[in-house]
Amino acid sequence: MTSIRSGVPWVSGAVYGIVLLAGLYYALAGLGDGDVARLAGFVAGLAAVAALDEVERRLGRAPAAFLVARLALFFAVAALDESGLSRVLFVLVPFTAYLTFGRRAGLVLGGLCLALLVAGFAVRVPDWYRDVEYLSDLLMFGTGLVLAIAMAEVATRERRASAKVAELSAATERNRLARDIHDGLGHHLTAIAIQLEKATAFRDRDPQAAEQALTDARESAARALRDVRTSVGTLRAAPVSLRAALTELAERDDVVTVRIDGDEPDLDQAAVTTLHRAAQEAVTNARRHGRATSVRVAVTFGATGTRLVVTDDGRGFDLTACRTGFGLLGLRERAALVGGECTVDSEPGAGTSVTVTVP
Incomplete structure (x- = not known):
């Protein structure tokens, strides 16, 4: 499972900021009932959501518990927001689910969020479907869901493409290292063989030349060992x-x-x-x-x-x-x-x- 932050990390923060500014403007402009405690709870709820995202990012994984906790906080923030604009937070639900659990989960939760919005309108507002304002809200919310799912799809494809590039790069690297081992080690072994033959040939006639040949052979062996260690080290899993x-x-x-x-x-x-x-x-x-x-x-x-x-x-x-x-x-x-x-x-x-x- 992959956290939301590994997909498009700025999306959630941008949405939280927009919702916060809209809620504060609504309260400070005197459009609400002036309940300071409610406004403080609204701000605290958004801060809790942002903190949850940070914990998720640090852990590097996203179990279902994070999604459930985020959804609960969204409901709390929406209930405390007098402007009613916090419903846009629910656009992040299918977005997060898509990145974390896959396409099917994202689509299912996207449809569920849309159904919940319609159900809420039906319960609270009789004949809501005849009101242009509510129809417009529904249309905008639906559009936001579509864009969120599309963005999650793009992020997922980009992530897969990066993994494919890494895989191809690793294959190319292995081929290059194979050539390096063959050419480098082969060169050193050839040099060692030549020096040993020279030492054998000059052993009786020129002991000093034979000793020098053995020294050269030992140096070639040491260089070969260093090259092998370097090449084998690069064959390890990418850090x-x-x-x-x-x-x-x-x-x-x-x-x-x-x-x-x-x-x-x-x-x-x-x-x-x-x-x-x-x-x-x-x-x-x-x-x-x-x-x-x-x-x-x-x-x-x-x-x-x-x-x-x-x-x-x-x-x-x-x-x-x-x-x-x-x-x-x-x-x-x-x-x-x-x-x-x-x-x-x-x-x-x-x-x-x-x-x-x-x-």
């Missing part, structure tokens, strides 16, 4: 927290330092995977190709997006002569999948800087 993933990345390599500014927002899985993989790719390129001795990873969580910058003190390279090498094309494609962008700055002898932004 939920970018902060935790980058911290682990730094712990695996003592030349990597990580700095994080701001509080991590509720990023979707595709964005977390994109930023994590971009950092891994940039660090790997800096170590393997740039021969860097220091790599700095900086992340800034801002109001409009997340910015990842990886800089190194490696050899650098000529961008005009290397447009698709060093995994640059893959970085740009991965960032584009989540609506972000990737830029690379480098010069021979001046290190490399990779910047990835995700909105």
Whole structure:
């Protein structure tokens, strides 16, 4: 089950604000009976609904109890609201149910809310169906229900699309890692085999050359082990927290330092995977190709997006002569999948800087 906040997080807050302003205006303009206690209860009820949404967001799940509690609070607020405008809150019932329990639940509760409104009119107002004002209210409420359900459908499809992008990205990543393991490990094993053959050939004729060959073989084996550990690490399940993933990345390599500014927002899985993989790719390129001795990873969580910058003190390279090498094309494609962008700055002898932004 998914909470309302993971769909379109601003909808509920906007509706609560509109209802609050309408109720306060009705009371302060002297259109009601001036009951201060009733007005205070109305405001407190809306505050309780907002608090319930916050609890739901923090828990990260939405059991049926939340929906029932929200519905009860809506009835309380509507009963305390003299203006009668609080009935618009019930538009959120099918919206929330759609996002949490699926399309059928949303449609059923939407129809039930409409039926309750008609029943209320029938009980309180004889011949309400002949009154243009009540017919207009019914029409507007019905329109609100349709728009709420349509918005929930759009949010649900967007969520599914993001999950699909993450799945495709993971498949692409596995294929890339398979090639990296094959090429990198194969290269190191070949080098080890050659050095061992050299050590065998020179064992009697030139012991010093044989010893050097064994030393080179041991270094190749160590590099192969590091590459395997890095590649296997990236095959793990995508991390939920970018902060935790980058911290682990730094712990695996003592030349990597990580700095994080701001509080991590509720990023979707595709964005977390994109930023994590971009950092891994940039660090790997800096170590393997740039021969860097220091790599700095900086992340800034801002109001409009997340910015990842990886800089190194490696050899650098000529961008005009290397447009698709060093995994640059893959970085740009991965960032584009989540609506972000990737830029690379480098010069021979001046290190490399990779910047990835995700909105």
